[in-house]
Amino acid sequence: MAVSKKIKKMMESASWIRKMFEQGARLKELHGPDKVCDFSLGNPNIEPPLSFTEALKEVAGREPGQHGYMPNAGYPHVRSKVAEFLCREQKIKITGDHLVMTCGAGGAMNVALKAILDPGDRVLVNLPYFVEYRFYVDNHGGILDITPCREDMDIDVELMEARITDRTAAVIVNSPNNPSGRVYPEETIRVLVEMLEHRSREIGRPIYLISDEPYRKIVYDGIEVPSIFPLYKNSIIISSYSKDLSIPGERIGWLAVNPEADDADELVGGVILANRILGFVNAPALMQHIVARLQGECVDIEEYKRKRDKLCAILEEAGYKFLKPEGAFYLFPRAPGGDDVAFVNRLQKELILTVPGSGFGMPGYFRIAYCVDDAVIERSREGFKRAIEAVG
Ligand SMILES: Cc1ncc(COP(=O)(O)O)c(C=O)c1O
The missing domain is CATH 3.90.1150.10 (Aspartate Aminotransferase, domain 1)
Structure with a gap:
């Protein structure tokens, strides 16, 4: 075989x-x-967008050494630019120190899970869910638990709470959701984080909330995606430019650790090491230069x-x-x-x-x-x- x-x-x-x-x-x-x-x-x-093609032309061949290795977390000036945008978008205070450039949202999810999971730890996700999560969790020795959703495809926090064990290390929330197109309302997130705070205290370890947001900018009819960071300290946001800039083949995204998280700096350190040792080493250099110029574009x-x-x-x-x-x-x-x-x-x-x-x-x-x-x-x-x- x-x-x-x-x-x-x-x-x-x-x-x-x-x-x-x-x-x-x-x-x-x-x-x-x-x-x-x-x-x-x-x-x-x-x-x-045309601005992407223009940035590509501008950046190509501009500086000697621009295709070399760099710090595993990404270029400091790029991390700062993304953090600046995040401050405005998510109405939070964050600097580049808590942000890591990644190979798409998929790469970001893998580095997050690598950083927080011990073998046998459990990760919870509500239905319906992006199928790759099961593989990603397994990659790092974890076990994925699934919880049913409500009739309207919103998160059923009560049912989710019933699935939490003392080995639950994280909950993944994906909004706007693939495949349902649902945006979870702020009220649901508030109830969810209250439950996570309570259960984290009970089991004596933080249950991380990982918010997978590659579709954040693709919303309709004036709907807004609630910001996770101001609501729950032990949180990680993951995103990419795959969908909102239409560049999934370029493998560029980021991961942000809530600066208020318990041991936030250690967590960022773990994420950076995971980025390196999973073989990504760093996110693609050229794309980092480009997305730094395109913050907010869609x-x-x-x-x-x-x-x-x-x-x-x-x-x-x-x-x-x-x-x-x-x-x-x-x-x-x-x-x-x-x-x-x-x-x-x-x-x-x-x-x-x-x-x-x-x-x-x-x-x-x-x-x-x-x-x-x-x-x-x-x-x-x-x-x-x-x-x-x-x-x-
Ligand atoms: C919910 C969700 N998360 C993550 C990803 C991976 O995105 P990326 O191409 O940025 O790795 C996808 C891709 O379809 C997705 O739908």
Whole structure:
């Protein structure tokens, strides 16, 4: 056997998103790419803003040595720039000392977990959740616990509390949520942090709140994502430029430790060491120079809003049941007939690619990633209609 038993098992249970991607490639080969409506991946279709391309040109070849190693936490001036922006965005006081540049949000989550988990520690996440968390937690010897959500996909804090044990090291919250598009209201976060404070005291260790926020800027209808730092001291915020600047392939993001956290400096030190020894060493140099110049920039959210509204109208007309997404670029309807895998297969007959809710721990639903051309959404109209009619 070429790979370990553990990896073999993971490969077998590999993510639904990848499976759909592969089936999609097969369908595209068979029918032609313009015939397939591919809603399977969260790969932004909007091009990065012009300011990104301009910064890229400006920065390239500018200074000798700019492609060399650097401090593992990232360039000090870049960390300061990001921290300055965070002060405004999250209405908090933070400096570059509590900020580490990372290889995307995925890299940031791994360094956070590496820094805080001992083998056998548990991490809690509410449904539905980004499937990679299970692998990330396992990477660092942890165990992922899942808690159900409310009917409206909000966090059920009572149920979450019931899952906390004396080995719970962290809770992950992802808002705007992939796959539900839900933005958790401030009131929910307040109740959650009250519970975490109380339970941390009881078990005699801090339960960290890790807020995964790569979609923070992609929100609609004037909704605001609550800031975690002012509400809970033992918190870590993770983000990236993958979605809001449409540059997921460039692998650039950051992690911020709440300066008020217990032993905050030690935690930052642990995160920096983790960044180094996980093999990232540091976040990509060129991209750090670029994002430092683009703080606050974002692709045009109105474009995603237009796509959301178009897709909502199509699904509503066909009779699907779903909550209108408040952020991110995903829609998570109930699977007609109740069997998400069967329904996703039925949609494939219409050359529509989506991902079963089972891939996000929530059978009975399916995810539509609408970060695609408007024409794809329009083309899917009849297929969505036929598929729901076929199920009855
Ligand atoms: C909720 C969530 N967290 C993290 C990531 C990873 O993002 P990045 O490309 O910045 O690593 C994704 C990517 O889809 C995501 O949806």
